[in-house]
Amino acid sequence: MSLYKAETRRLVKRRFTKLFVFCGLLVLAAVAAGVFLTNHKASPEIIARATAEAQENYQRSVVETDRIIQECQAAQGTAQATNFPPNCEITPPQQSDFDPRWYMPPTFDFRESFPEMITTFAAVLALVAYIVGASFVGAEWSSGGMMNLLLWRPRRMQVLGTKLAVLLAGMTGLTVVVGALWTAGFYLIAQTRGSVDSMTAGAWQSFGLMELRALVLVLLAGALGFGLASIGRHTATALGVAIGVIVVLQFGLLAVLGMANVKFPEVYLAPFWIYAWLNKEYVSQDYTSCDVSPSGGCLPETLTITWQLAGGAMAVLFALIVGGAMWTMRKRDIT
Structure with missing residues (x-):
């Protein structure tokens, strides 16, 4: 050998x-x-569910932002105004900030x-x-x-x-x-x-x-x-x-x-x-x-x-x- x-x-x-x-x-x-x-x-069902969740979070964020803007406007001229940005310059959320891919399981x-x-x-x-x-x-x-x-x-x-x-x-x-x-x-x-x-x-x-x-x-x-x-x-x-x-x-x-x-x-x-x-x-x-x-x-x-x-x-x-x-x-x- x-x-x-x-x-x-x-x-x-x-x-x-x-x-x-x-x-x-x-x-x-x-x-x-x-x-x-x-x-x-990423099946169609999972994509649809993620899209719906992204849209729901977007709408919730819009409502929350509107509420904060109203509170800011109401607080103008009071001591509470310092808790908010000057002139209530609060940027509203954008649809693009809620990508459906972020709500999908790992793929x-x-x-x-x-x-x-x-x-x-x-x-x-x-x-x-x-x-x-x-x-x-x-x-x-x-x-x-x-x-x-x-x-x-x-x-x-x-x-x-x-x-x-x-x-x-x-x-x-x-x-x-x-x-x-x-x-x-x-x-x-x-x-x-x-x-x-x-x-x-x-x-x-x-x-x-x-x-x-x-x-x-x-x-x-x-x-x-x-x-x-x-x-x-x-x-x-x-x-x-x-x-x-x-x-x-x-x-x-x-x-x-x-x-x-x-x-x-x-x-x-x-x-x-x-x-x-x-x-x-x-x-x-x-x-x-x-x-x-x-x-x-x-x-x-x-x-x-x-x-x-x-x-x-x-x-x-x-x-x-x-x-x-x-x-x-x-x-x-x-x-």
Whole structure:
């Protein structure tokens, strides 16, 4: 049996892999079920009911406004006049202020809402990939399996590289299959509980590219977990780094940056870079440096993180962690 086939069998047969893949799929299924149950299709009956409710609230607001204007006019020349605007300048409500859509139950518009579902899908599978990748190589180091494997195939770089290739191939297959089912499932949800009327060829292309970037994010997460566990030679190393980054570096750094009034604190936080990668850009605004516009509004200074910039940062992170794992595999003793 070839090394690649042996590692593929080991990855697929591991109970830890099956457990976390199952947990990830269970979370995604719960999200899809929640969206299905909380959204409703805009049927003619629902539209009519919402229109009637909007009209009723409009009429009620008109009556209430007329009453306040009459009270204001009656209070002129008395001490109570200060409770009302000068000259009773009260703007009556407009019909457009009562949009029937605001009185309708939530409806799942595929074009508007599906990008958020892709982000959720990417986050869940990236977490699964990170943990599975860390365990896949970490368990080999902590159990002595890596040393035994190198006795059979004494080529360090080939062994570690093959393990990484198997992990990335497995996560690619899982992400593509689950992603296709995820897209089809939410398209059906939109057909039954929302709308797909606004979908165009350009929208489908945009979703396809976003899902491709989600795949890259999942593979990066798997590679980082794999690399960190290999450097530390234990699964706990990767998990400890993840906890440290999330709890200490992210929340702690955010608090420090806030107290220091640092401009654009989001630039130092990983979630915003991930958002920029998936959604093509993230615009950070600094409201402490407002420039007053001719219309009198505030024009804050902005800084944009593009998906190209985020992708470059991800590539550097991949090179550092995976490169470090390969370097330690080659230089350190296998004991």
